[in-house]
Amino acid sequence: MELMIGKIKTSKELLDIVLPSIEKSLRIRIQKMKKKRISFEKRVKESEVLRIQELTKKINEELMRIIKAFPDINELNDFYKELIDSMLSIHELKISWSKIVWTKNKIKQLSKHYLKKVSSAENVKDMMRIRKSFYGRVSSLLKELDNDFVFLEKARKEFKKLPSVKQIRTIVLAGYPNVGKTSLLKALTRSEPEINSYPFTTKEIKVGFVRKNKKRVLQVIDTPGILDRPLEKRNKIELKAILALRHLAEKILFLIDPTLSCGYSLEEQLNLYKSIKKIFKEKEIFLVINKSDLIKDKDSLKNALKPLKTYFISARKGELNDIKPLLDLD
Ligand SMILES: Nc1nc2c(ncn2[C@@H]2O[C@H](COP(=O)(O)OP(=O)(O)OP(=O)(O)O)[C@@H](O)[C@H]2O)c(=O)[nH]1
Numbered sequence: 597m598e599l600m601i602g603k604i605k606t607s608k609e610l611l612d613i614v615l616p617s618i619e620k621s622l623r624i625r626i627q628k629m630k631k632k633r634i635s636f637e638k639r640v641k642e643s644e645v646l647r648i649q650e651l652t653k654k655i656n657e658e659l660m661r662i663i664k665a666f667p668d669i670n671e672l673n674d675f676y677k678e679l680i681d682s683m684l685s686i687h688e689l690k691i692s693w694s695k696i697v698w699t700k701n702k703i704k705q706l707s708k709h710y711l712k713k714v715s716s717a718e719n720v721k722d723m724m725r726i727r728k729s730f731y732g733r734v735s736s737l738l739k740e741l742d743n744d745f746v747f748l749e750k751a752r753k754e755f756k757k758l759p760s761v762k763q764i765r766t767i768v769l770a771g772y773p774n775v776g777k778t779s780l781l782k783a784l785t786r787s788e789p790e791i792n793s794y795p796f797t798t799k800e801i802k803v804g805f806v807r808k809n810k811k812r813v814l815q816v817i818d819t820p821g822i823l824d825r826p827l828e829k830r831n832k833i834e835l836k837a838i839l840a841l842r843h844l845a846e847k848i849l850f851l852i853d854p855t856l857s858c859g860y861s862l863e864e865q866l867n868l869y870k871s872i873k874k875i876f877k878e879k880e881i882f883l884v885i886n887k888s889d890l891i892k893d894k895d896s897l898k899n900a901l902k903p904l905k906t907y908f909i910s911a912r913k914g915e916l917n918d919i920k921p922l923l924d925l926d
């Protein structure tokens with residue numbers, strides 16, 4: 597999910613940009629006032645008023661930009677909500693956002709107060725002192741947001757990793773690490789995902805599309821590998837796969853690597869298949885045997901796995917005839 601914002605700055609980084617830019621824009625105004633022979637005192641008053649107004653405006657804009665960059669969590673579907681919560685804590689996000697809104701309003705309020713004070717100040721020294729103390733207040737209010745800025749910068753990076761899931765027909769690929777899920781995503785769609793011979797290559801949910809006449813007709817979701825263990829023992833990466841299965845899958849292709857080149861036994865993989873079937877009773881789950889290019893005797897394996905219905909493919913070689921009917925592409 598791409599957010600319309602670059603790196604979220606700390607208070608110091610922000611003020612280091614904003615304050616010089618205010619001075620730069622003031623320089624021209626001051627020159628004009630000098631030309632018009634406006635008195636020194638009036639010039640100072642106007643400059644200090646402008647400094648307060650500009651700082652208020654720029655900080656307000658910057659804080660609003662941060663708030664608006666993130667999607668409204670309440671509007672997101674359960675898949676995104678749970679995925680975000682598994683990475684970050686939505687509660688903490690909401691607290692940071694509301695602190696920013698509070699600060700933005702506080703600065704506006706202070707700004708009014710300090711503008712009045714500058715306007716009624718009698719001498720140049722007072723005007724400058726008042727403006728400086730406004731700057732000081734703003735700076736310390738922003739400093740109090742530094743932890744939130746750091747947290748939201750981390751959040752921004754996590755949001756960027758969120759997959760862009762569409763509301764179309766969807767199949768989800770699942771199974772143990774290294775069984776060839778990502779290879780199948782690649783064989784089915786035009787995506788160029790990372791494929792490696794070590795487990796847990798895929799750490800995020802990846803989305804690809806099968807197209808027909810350039811139109812996306814099927815969404816294929818690749819998930820990180822999961823191990824057969826109780827839900828509470830699963831790590832955050834595995835949980836992403838479970839969330840995709842729960843919220844996105846209409847059909848699940850459960851991949852098995854019977855050649856053991858994935859590093860896990862057939863028994864372990866079948867146990868996971870059974871657990872997944874138990875958790876997602878209402879979903880259609882198909883048992884897909886991958887790496888069939890390495891299997892010498894398909895028939896005896898097929899018989900050994902009976903009564904389970906099996907589909908044999910080779911993702912690497914693009915031999916996908918067995919599963920083509922499951923994709924309903926015609
Ligand atoms: N011989 C053969 N090797 C395959 C096949 N499909 C995948 N592989 C190999 O198996 C290894 C793992 O493939 P991936 O597609 O990364 O497996 P994965 O299930 O996505 O793995 P994780 O992301 O770690 O869970 C790679 O070395 C692939 O080249 C196949 O059909 N035949």
Ligand SMILES: [Mg+2]
Nearest residue numbers: 777778797798
């Ligand atoms: Mg993978």
